[in-house]
Amino acid sequence: MDRREFLAAMAAGPALAALQPRPIPKYQIVTKFKRAATPGMPGAYPGRVVTVHSPTVIDEVTEKVDVPTVQSMIARGMSTLTGDKDPRDSWARFFNAQDFVGIKVNASGAPGAMSMPEVVAEITKNLTTVGVKPANIVIHERGAGQILAPKYHEFVPAGVRVESANTWLGYDPDVYVEVNFFGEEDTRSYLIRMVSEQFTKIINVPNMKDHGASGVTGCLKNISYGEFNNVARSHYHAQTETLTFIGTLATVEPVRSRTVLNIMDGLRGVWHAGPFSRDRKYRFYPKQLKFGTDPVAIDRLLIDVIDEKRKKEGVISVWNREMKYFTTKQEEWERDPNMNRSIREPGHIEYASTLGLGVYDIKKIDHTELTV
Amino acid sequence: MRSVSALLLAGATVLTYGGLATAVGQSAAPSKLYLTAAASSLVEQGLAATAPAGSDAASYQEIPSPGVRYLPNVARATNVPWIDSNGWRFARGMRKVSYAKVPAGSAALAAAEAFVFNVDAIINPDPKDLEDLGKMLRFLKANEQAPLPDMVNIGVVDNPSPLLNEVLNLLTRRNLLYKVVPAPDRTLDVNVQLGTPDFPAEAAANPYEFAARVRAKLGDDKRLVRLYGTSTVVARLTGNKSRARLYLLSFGSRRQQDAGAQAIRVRLQGRYQPATFAAYGGNPDAKVSDVRHPGTTTEFWVPDFNTCAIIDLEAMK
Numbered sequence: 001m002d003r004r005e006f007l008a009a010m011a012a013g014p015a016l017a018a019l020q021p022r023p024i025p026k027y028q029i030v031t032k033f034k035r036a037a038t039p040g041m042p043g044a045y046p047g048r049v050v051t052v053h054s055p056t057v058i059d060e061v062t063e064k065v066d067v068p069t070v071q072s073m074i075a076r077g078m079s080t081l082t083g084d085k086d087p088r089d090s091w092a093r094f095f096n097a098q099d100f101v102g103i104k105v106n107a108s109g110a111p112g113a114m115s116m117p118e119v120v121a122e123i124t125k126n127l128t129t130v131g132v133k134p135a136n137i138v139i140h141e142r143g144a145g146q147i148l149a150p151k152y153h154e155f156v157p158a159g160v161r162v163e164s165a166n167t168w169l170g171y172d173p174d175v176y177v178e179v180n181f182f183g184e185e186d187t188r189s190y191l192i193r194m195v196s197e198q199f200t201k202i203i204n205v206p207n208m209k210d211h212g213a214s215g216v217t218g219c220l221k222n223i224s225y226g227e228f229n230n231v232a233r234s235h236y237h238a239q240t241e242t243l244t245f246i247g248t249l250a251t252v253e254p255v256r257s258r259t260v261l262n263i264m265d266g267l268r269g270v271w272h273a274g275p276f277s278r279d280r281k282y283r284f285y286p287k288q289l290k291f292g293t294d295p296v297a298i299d300r301l302l303i304d305v306i307d308e309k310r311k312k313e314g315v316i317s318v319w320n321r322e323m324k325y326f327t328t329k330q331e332e333w334e335r336d337p338n339m340n341r342s343i344r345e346p347g348h349i350e351y352a353s354t355l356g357l358g359v360y361d362i363k364k365i366d367h368t369e370l371t372v
Numbered sequence: 373m374r375s376v377s378a379l380l381l382a383g384a385t386v387l388t389y390g391g392l393a394t395a396v397g398q399s400a401a402p403s404k405l406y407l408t409a410a411a412s413s414l415v416e417q418g419l420a421a422t423a424p425a426g427s428d429a430a431s432y433q434e435i436p437s438p439g440v441r442y443l444p445n446v447a448r449a450t451n452v453p454w455i456d457s458n459g460w461r462f463a464r465g466m467r468k469v470s471y472a473k474v475p476a477g478s479a480a481l482a483a484a485e486a487f488v489f490n491v492d493a494i495i496n497p498d499p500k501d502l503e504d505l506g507k508m509l510r511f512l513k514a515n516e517q518a519p520l521p522d523m524v525n526i527g528v529v530d531n532p533s534p535l536l537n538e539v540l541n542l543l544t545r546r547n548l549l550y551k552v553v554p555a556p557d558r559t560l561d562v563n564v565q566l567g568t569p570d571f572p573a574e575a576a577a578n579p580y581e582f583a584a585r586v587r588a589k590l591g592d593d594k595r596l597v598r599l600y601g602t603s604t605v606v607a608r609l610t611g612n613k614s615r616a617r618l619y620l621l622s623f624g625s626r627r628q629q630d631a632g633a634q635a636i637r638v639r640l641q642g643r644y645q646p647a648t649f650a651a652y653g654g655n656p657d658a659k660v661s662d663v664r665h666p667g668t669t670t671e672f673w674v675p676d677f678n679t680c681a682i683i684d685l686e687a688m689k
Contacts, residue, residue: 173637173662173671180592183584185546187592188600188637230601 025241027248028178033196036257040202041223041250043260043293044093045081047359049301050291052077053371058267060285065118065267070289072372074122077263077291080368088129094260095201097131102199103139104259106207106222110149112277113270115205119289121155123203123263134159138168138199142192142226169193171229177249181234181241189228195255202259204295208269208286209277210306212333214242215318215346217275218302219262219295220357224249235342238326243345247352250295256357264290264298271309272337279334284309296358297365299349313337318344402516403487408496411479411505419509423494432470432494435461437478438485440604440623453604455623460540462489463552464530470494476501480508481623484652484680487512488608488619490519508679511652515682520610520617525596526550526586527557529565535576536566542583547607549596562590598639605636613687616644620674620681636674644670644685653678 038044052073058065078090095101103123105115124137137160141147144166152162165171171190180187195202206222213235214221224246225231231249234241250256266286270277277283286305292298307317315337316325325340333339353360406423407415415422423429441454458469469491471482479497483505486493497505528540528550543550556563564586566573576582592598597607597618604624610617618640638660646660658675660683665671674681 170673171637173664173673183587185603186600190600190637 033253039257040260042358100136107146109277117155165192208266209274213342215344218299294358459544479505524549525561527553527560538579542579600637643688651677
């Protein structure tokens with residue numbers, strides 16, 4: 001057996017075993033932080049989701065975003081979520097002048113798929129209206145390369161910072177999850193330090209995307225894989241460990257307690273080959289924003305958005321686990337939306353509900369839909 | 373904690389202390405680096421000696437240049453690094469080597485590898501590498517000291533099987549610190565002997581699986597060195613009961629370890645206080661940070677470095 005064969009054996013072993021159930025990995029959570037009395041997830045409104053649609057918020061040809069429409073959508077979404085007449089009162093329920101707020105965007109698919117700068121800018125403006133100082137607002141991602149692509153600094157009020165773990169504070173040595181999935185050498189995933197040492201609150205702003213490993217990537221995955229390092233190790237093989245890793249990371253304090261608001265940016269979405277958006281043919285335009293404190297409830301609805309689009313395109317569901325749709329060849333899963341590089345695990349959302357992160361049962365989700 | 377014996381320096385004093393590792397005999401002198409005529413300008417600067425010729429040169433065994441290759445992983449869209457380190461050759465006893473064919477961009481790594489593993493080496497650099505090699509030789513000279521013994525807790529019983537080479541290579545890459553022994557050594561935590569129930573000979577046909585087997589047998593808690601945040605750095609730990617020196621050798625494509633502000637976290641068995649940090653290609657004022665001592669271990673972040681970092685540590689009372 002030569003070296004190339006070793007590598008093939010490494011990958012093929014788990015692939016052949018993909019249909020065998022895997023036990024829940026043995027997670028060791030290390031943190032010095034205690035859970036808040038009312039943790040941010042599922043927060044003040046468990047099971048409640050507000051979806052605001054707008055047919056004019058983005059131009060599907062130019063992808064230009066209509067800023068006044070975004071402003072209206074966010075105002076309506078927040079006031080409907082909290083039941084306040086004035087959206088400023090809604091924001092004031094979550095944030096005040098003493099807060100240091102981290103905005104966890106998703107820029108992994110930029111520029112084709114990302115938390116839109118216009119949406120993020122409107123969020124920062126609303127924070128300042130309730131007294132949060134621009135210098136105490138940090139738009140962030142784990143990686144420096146990703147956070148720079150959307151050019152958020154060109155859209156937000158002066159003083160708002162754009163950072164990554166590479167550019168500010170690095171990782172917290174005292175907050176990590178230790179687990180050995182596949183015999184990998186590096187078994188720790190550390191939390192980025194600005195979360196533990198600086199932020200008092202976090203706003204989670206994911207996108208609407210298919211994900212080759214986790215099925216979809218929404219609130220839960222953005223706040224977990226986006227705030228911890230060394231997470232790709234969970235999905236190097238056909239069968240992944242995304243089912244349990246995503247929710248487990250989201251429970252780690254202080255992430256769970258400080259993530260108080262989720263605003264899912266569904267102006268654009270990706271229905272295949274996510275989380276990236278290399279091929280525009282897999283991009284679509286849900287033209288909506290979802291609001292809630294419960295990441296599980298929002299992500300439960302996200303599954304339907306992605307799967308309905310896939311159904312409309314005539315391709316397999318994100319729930320399909322047949323090995324005949326698995327391929328190790330990138331060109332195949334990029335070309336054929338029926339093929340995939342992993343067995344998708346949209347069940348990670350239901351698993352997260354078992355950890356107390358929110359409401360998964362669609363019958364128990366209080367979903368309000370509006371159009372502006 | 374049980375006591376284990378430590379062998380200090382080749383054939384020298386044997387003493388017992390409450391440590392976790394066995395120290396391996398090493399040459400008492402620092403490695404000697406020689407350069408071919410291609411790098412005569414560096415010899416003139418006093419950074420290395422002229423390569424021996426004739427029968428003297430014949431005693432140096434030619435070895436491949438160290439480096440990394442990125443091979444496709446069939447399960448994903450990215451490539452996985454395959455480190456070409458000569459650490460296992462040195463563990464098998466090579467003390468005088470020749471890097472006769474060193475592709476451009478690799479001379480500094482070759483010099484660092486020889487220095488870190490304390491072997492005498494002839495380096496025949498590509499002319500394009502002279503500036504980089506000169507800087508590396510200055511760095512190594514500035515950090516030269518009398519070698520400390522290797523710290524290891526795995527013994528690999530020598531065996532003529534060629535499979536053993538790949539096994540040793542994998543153990544080196546995985547930072548499972550070992551020495552090659554003629555027979556099982558009870559002072560070590562694990563002895564790896566091909567053909568025993570724990571390590572059947574056929575298992576060595578897949579070195580990945582075999583290295584995983586050794587790792588499992590030892591247990592991660594007992595590993596002398598763990599590196600988090602990198603898969604392209606090889607560690608060598610040396611020391612005695614009062615101090616230790618950790619060498620980190622980066623094989624990454626640019627050999628720069630700076631994936632984050634604090635990309636690599638080190639965990640060492642034993643309680644140490646880091647005393648000095650020296651990094652090639654790093655900030656001269658940088659220090660290791662966030663030192664912690666969970667249980668009987670020491671943990672810290674390593675600042676950015678390129679190719680080679682050296683951390684001197686003092687044992688805590």
